[in-house]
Amino acid sequence: MSIKISDKNREATKTGIYTVLTAATAVPVYFGIDTYLNTIGAQHDEALAVAGTIVFFGCVYIGRHLSTIWSARQREIPKNVLNGLAGAIAVCFVWLFIHADFQFRTFPGINLLLYWMPFVTIGLCTGALIKLFRMSTQKELEAARTQAAHSQSELFLLQSQLSPHFLFNTLNNLYGLSISQHEKIPPLILKLSDLLRYSVYEASETYVPLRDELTYIRNYIDFEQLRMGDRLELQTDIEQVGGPDIRIAPMLLIVFIENAFKHSRNTIDSKVFIEMRLKIWGNSILFYLRNSHNRSAQNDQHVEKHSGFGLANVRKRLQLLYPGQHYLVIDNEENTYTVNLRLNLR
Template identity: 30%
Template sequence: MKSDRKSKLYVHLLFWILYYILEVYLDFYWSRYQFPGEEWQIRLQNTIVLELGYLLIKMPLAYSLLYVYEKTGVKRLISYIIYGCIIVAAVLVHRFFTHFIIYPHIYGVTETLDGKQPSGLINGLVAFNSFMDLIFMAGLIFGVEITRQKNLLKEQISLLKAEKLDQELTMLKAQINPHFLFNTLNNIYGMALKKADETPDVILQLSKVMRYNIYEATEKYISIDKDIENIKDFLQIQQIRHRDLVIRFNEEMDNPSQKISPLILIQFIENAFKHGVSETLGQSFLHIDMKLNKGVLHYHIENSKQEKPHGNSTKIGLKNIRRQLELLYPKHSLTAESTRDRYTVNLIIDFNDSSCF
């Protein structure tokens, strides 16, 4: 609310300054034909004074009309009547100021129509000129205010959309993490029952992964080297859980500080375990190739899987990830290929694309 009022104050202040300068310029230019004998300094001084007087008439008119416009409780017919009354009153004041103050006291002459015939206070032509002058100003201030309100509304809508996307992303990420946590805890429980020597190592790696998820992953963007470190901790846990698993991890980063949304890359690996490696009978494998070159990330994952004639579990697993990529990186490239015994995913993200942020 305060920012809206501040914005309105600045915009309207700028409008009146520019409008006043425009009116001074136009009246000064016109006065050299109306009073050709006067020195330009006197004409400029007179123009500055009379335009200040006109401003004292136009500003109350403008804000009276805006007040009626913004008061939504007023019916349309009644508002039109009020508009008319305000404008008629402003025209009368404008004419009084022009006829009795401007011409006799500033210009030192009687107001006339053609240099000979006196105009009078109420005359159709001069009253119409006053009306057009006031309506021109009212149209400008209405245009400025309506444009300001529309821009403010766009900003508010953009903020709401951003908040909605952030909430959706948070929910989507939350759908991934519990699955890994519960499975790992179940494995630790089984290892503890067997009194396996690797149990402390798994607990330590799990604590590092959870620390990352609780603290680091709350940021909107983090450096890609931190995300890779979390992936490696995750893989060490999985290597202990799956003794027959063959993991190959290749990385080539020309800019380890490149910003990326946390937990995006690891979800492809989680999906590979959830719907591929964990279901593979016998020896399983997971190959990961990651290359970042000049702001473009190429991410390749290939994992073993058990053939399921009617299964679509991998597609279900990728649905969540696709939605997050659509929200975060609209112009990404993601392809997936499934064969009888393996599943391959290729992801390309161009961080140089401004739409990614």
């Protein structure tokens, strides 16, 4: 019952709006027609102007109705139809002024017809153009909303995959240490607790303060340093970010950092190095990461299977969150793996 009442109220409101718009537009239309009739020297111009105004708005509403019937079978409104209607209106306007100077003196009936036909056509085309343009705009907005909703749901799915992905990798690492270096497990579990708290609770937002993300990254680096010990040669130059105004998509950089530690750790070298830099430059966040690895010694299929998910996830999130506002270059050389990423500030 409430739905029916709501629909009736909506229709009444729409009718009221159309009535007000028609009344407001009728005045300039009347004066426009009256001016034209005076120009061509028509008799009883005021009465004709009133009749012309009534005919014009009648044609507008007929045109709207006909366009509604036609568009019901169309998935989208072709642009050439809108352009054709606008062109027809322009041609009819030009014809009305041309015909005023070139009339058939001996055929008054034809003259009258050549006045009213383009006038009626202008009314019909105007009504159809207004309706179809409005419907076209609504369809475009609806398509944009649908795409935005799809992108948002896809983004939520991608973000929901981050925590399980990180947890899977970390538990694998802890399992290895529990066998060979079990004394490191207690402090690592404490670090893991902090990391998971952020990834589960804080990283659910679309954008987070960069300073919070950097705190998370530093905790992760501490976690890896505890694991790798003296084997790791780490160089970091991360700019201090004070306020919460600078924001970034959460868990975006950590995928590259995880891969850097993983690729370095999986080499047979006694020493591995990782170099990491992050700067705010102008309107951009600049991130640079370089790590040692041995491409020929690694099983490419294994790396693709376990590392490719994270990188594919990041690339997709960059497309959704930073469309046309990011620059990513990855160089996978024989002994080094380098990431250069530029993000526009949010």
